[in-house]
Amino acid sequence: MKEFATLDKAIDLAQRGYAVYPLIENTKKPPKGVAGYRAATNDQNTIFAWFENHPAYNLGLRLDLSDLLVVDIDMHDPTKNGRTSLAQLFKQGKTLPNDTYIERTANGGVHYFLKYTGARTRQVGAWPGIDLLTDFTVISPSEINGKQYKPLDGRTLADIKTAPRWLVDKLMGQKVNWSSEHAYTARQKKYTGKLLDEMVNGTEQGNRNAWLTAMIGRLFATGAEPETVYELACSINERFIDQPLETKEITTIYNSILKREMKRFEQDSIRNSKIAG
Known part of the structure; x- marks a missing residue:
């Protein structure tokens, strides 16, 4: 990764009003003295101080202050494959906007970024292999084990689309039906x-x-x-x-x-x- 690429990205995001925070190199963990996403800011002096001496730091983005939602789709676990869950949702007529801002994650999954102003309820395992993030996320150009978070098709945060109604309903606690083989909630x-x-x-x-x-x-x-x-x-x-x-x-x-x-x-x-x- 180009030296100071993370600092450049952090400053660019801050200028656009987004709140960011540092993560230790090659991890998703904040450095000592930084209270995770709660320390996120768009103050450029603070951001510069974070990254000036640590240009290889990864970058975190606070979502709740920017009315954003990330649909985190993992594909590395065959028993909890987010792509399979997406296919099940598609059969029910529930799709995600493919023209929104999307990043490929370091582990081969994808992050769909969407506009969302509802309740802040991070849902891990909302469906098998799919997490709904409403508080914070790792963002490009962060790297884990030499693999980088990368935007798809040269898109930017300006391309973010609004979360579909069915997804908002899920976050607000309304039931989204699964086919019978996935209706395990009654167990x-x-x-x-x-x-x-x-x-x-x-x-x-x-x-x-x-x-x-x-x-x-x-x-x-x-x-x-x-x-x-x-x-x-x-x-x-x-x-x-x-x-x-x-x-x-x-x-x-x-x-x-x-x-x-x-x-x-x-x-x-x-x-x-x-x-x-």
Whole structure:
């Protein structure tokens, strides 16, 4: 990526009235001392100070101050493929404007940018592989693992179209029907479902450590692999905690709980062998 390309983009967005904020190079995490998207601004002096000494920083865009919505479509998980969900919606006559501003994400997904002035309710997993972002997003020219967020067809934010009515209804809490094979909402909510709901609700700064400790413990209780638990813990911290913890704090909490879980596993194994013997 061209040096200072992010600063140039940030200044351009600020001049157009958009509020932006920095993200650590190669991540979606704000640098120490920057309160995530809540620190977003269009003050050019502040933006210059952020990026002058860190030209490789990634860039975040605050959506709620600009009446924007991003439809985040992931395609890397075959069990939760956003393209499949889009096809299901299309069959119901529910489509997204293809001439709006769209970015290709670093993981091969796409971000549809739309104008939206309704309730601010970030919906992770609104449909399998589709998140609805109304608060903040990563934006071009950010990079993750050498792969860049890029606009499609040379479009700009000036090309953003209005969110369709069916999507607004979804964000406002009105039901959008699925075909029978996807009508899973009537099923009884299981342990993991309740855990995911609590995870997305997040927590505030004063309760960060205790809340994340509880979340990590409950993730282990699902039977997930330790590596999976750690990756989820980092993602939860980044997306659902007001002013995220530093990575070293997450690692400390995780290692403490992992040690406890390993001890419990050893005790259970000894107990089971005695019963079997």
